[in-house]
């Protein structure tokens with residue numbers, strides 16, 4: 600740890616009560632509100648489709664926007680594509696792309712050490728979500744420097760909370776518009792907003808926890824990262840985590856064409872329209 604990091608740690612170490620309270624509020628509203636509404640009023644097919652579409656959009660905002668575009672620069676794209684991806688990612692309530700990206704770059708640089716924000720050697724719950732409640736040096740760090748040069752990333756950081764709010768207001772409005780009642784708006788808020796947020800959060804958390812504990816290590820044993828095709832089905836292709844840790848700048852996490860990796864398919868499809876360029880990929884013969 601260099602001197603800058605040590606100073607940052609002195610300034611920022613401790614328990615984050617505000618994050619803990621926000622986290623508990625989201626969990627409580629989800630595990631209580633979703634079943635109660637379903638029991639007393641019930642959800643329609645529209646509500647489930649609403650949930651599923653928002654789940655995919657937000658999940659891809661994280662995997663394509665936050666992870667592969669911002670944190671790893673695995674492809675380039677026009678600013679309007681980046682803005683849309685970072686709005687979708689912001690709806691996931693996982694911090695701004697600036698903070699998320701800096702945490703993630705540190706995770707790759709310091710995997711399995713005290714400097715790894717989601718250090719999996721500290722156990723399942725810490726790496727899954729416990730790490731969120733602690734101010735650690737990764738909150739103010741040298742890992743932000745490259746990200747701060749990107750005006751779109753700074754724009755998203757500045758407007759992060761309005762973006763989060765738009766990810767709840769939009770589902771309420773869609774529910775209200777479809778059902779024509781205030782209660783319909785609440786069903787939209789619950790399914791397209793809260794439940795979707797809860798599921799995407801757990802999808803991302805699973806990469807940090809289970810993908811460092813369960814699965815094979817076909818590409819390297821330099822750290823605890825593992826490949827799990829099963830986890831790819833709930834994480835938009837990010838389950839191939841051992842390959843990802845070994846060749847982090849590849850825009851694919853699932854190397855083989857048959858690996859379930861919708862994020863790489865979206866990036867490739869964008870490239871067909873010129874909306875993604877310079878897709879970085881490792882020559883397969885070198886693997």
Ligand SMILES: [Zn+2]
Pocket residue numbers: 706806807811824840844
């Ligand atoms: Zn990892």
Ligand SMILES: [Zn+2]
Pocket residue numbers: 666670671703707843847
């Ligand atoms: Zn990564």
